[in-house]
Amino acid sequence: MKVKIFSFSADLLCEYDRLKTGCSEIDKILRGGFRNNILNELVGTAGSGKTQICLYLSLMVQLPKQFGGLNKAAVYICTEDVFPIKRLYQMSSYFEQKFGIENSLDNVFISHIADSQRLKKVLCFDIKHLGRFKSIGLIVIDSIGGLFRNHSSGMRYDHRSKDLAKIAEELRKLSSRFKCIILCCNQMTDNIKTGCSEPCLGLSWSNLVNSRFRITRTTSSWRTFEIIFSPDLPPAHCNFSIANTGIK
Template identity: 35%
Template sequence: MGVSIVDLQVNPRIISATKRAGLHDSTAVLNLSGAELERLTGLTSSDITQLKDAVSEAVLGTGTITALEIWRRQCSEETRVPRLSTGCDQLDKALRGGLLTKGITEIVGESASGKTQVCLQLCLCVQLPVKYGGLAGGAMYICTEGAFPNRRLDQMARHFTQRYSRVTKHRFTDQILLEHVADFDGLDQCLQRKLPLALARGKIKLVVVDSVAALFRCHYDNHNLVGRAKHLASLAMQLRRLADQYNVVVICVNQVSANMSKVSDVSSQPRQSIPALGLVWADHVTCRLMMSRRDGYVTMADTFRENETEDRTVDKRMGTESQPVSRKRLEVVFAPHLPPVVFPLVISQSGIAVEMNGLGT
């Protein structure tokens, strides 16, 4: 139902003729072309122009909107969207509060770059109270790639329990719904039935699909690209719909393919690998985070050389401070609200952290 015709700021003669033609609100007017309106109402083309201008003003609001105003409105909307903390203060700050409860966030990268580790950490973070960066809800983890890393989750959860012992007493592993999916039938059943039901109960605030690429790469060959594109689009649309309807964070893990394109300009460094699944999938991704491996091992003690953080206190208490941590990199490739930026990360027993002094490596 749009704006009523009688509320339009236009000559009463035009309003009467429009009403006589059976058009009672702005929607009815907007559904017709200028010629159709002229024929139905018997008004002149200049009357119809006045009518359409009045409808536009009533629907969009009066006055002209400048680009600056649009930008300001979007910014204030952005800040209202709840975010999920990554469990890492520096990373959250750069991601302007964390991951959006809107659209699809993709984590893409080569094997062993830490994609699953980040997802596990998010499954723990989402359970924290809002005040501590969580969304006070559980997670659904849809696993399409082999076995779920139960032992690793337990290890991270133990550290989390220590770190947030003053905030919450609940068992972090109890709030993660695990769904193993071996083929498209399983995935469809999960996304069309189980997930909407679980979301409707209001307990799930994070959905992870690890990974989207595994099933598509196995099932489709290069001869059915149209079928693959359609299937990818419908999967992405279903996830986006659910994210927007229930205000949850949706993470899709993606793999990479070798970059075969030749780059003529030697100064521009081509990526060694590019995200799999092509442009159809990329079009549906709201925010793309790319992970990669970095050489060398450091210890947790090296990582936090300057800052005495709470993580470090927990690592000291649990005796893991001197254990080697692996080095990774996380890059914001695109996001509607973020500039492109790269972070040096480390993965330790306790989870993901930003490596202090690791920039540029």
């Protein structure tokens, strides 16, 4: 008698946590929000709204699951010039009034990093140590391209590819260990050969990303959020705006 053997993918056997963005239109096409256990990337030009979404997610993750959060803390890794603490404080004031919570800033752990070696140390040791005392639900890197942009002239591409692979590996380990969402922001750059804008770091990074989302600023008030590729989501897009209170 022949025995049929069925194989199931890991995605079919696992249930994933999802973190809502606070914008109903974005959450609708994300089928409930950003999911864990994969490497999510958010790309867009400067001023498109990437940081605004990440800041608000750092607050949303603290909410109970019935309100779209995970009841956990956020780790925000900043590689740009200055972390926008005033903007986060502004959002948190409205956020605490809306949901009736207090001290939301106490659950956002901020680290400013200037190079990839320091980032690997934070991922391998610092966040794991923090996880012993705090339940981590979100890790943001804003931005992954900023780590390599200032040092690209003196860095070999094979070394950069190894660094990116190590960073992606550690991020996936952390997502699996803490069941947290990973979200990496990335800048856009112009491709001289094609004449088109594309995410920084090329194929070496693109091949490591599981889901890619893009934000485009259409007018002074409106943005477009777009799903470029994802293992469990079809391509889709929607419009949203950014207000003093956050995303809407």
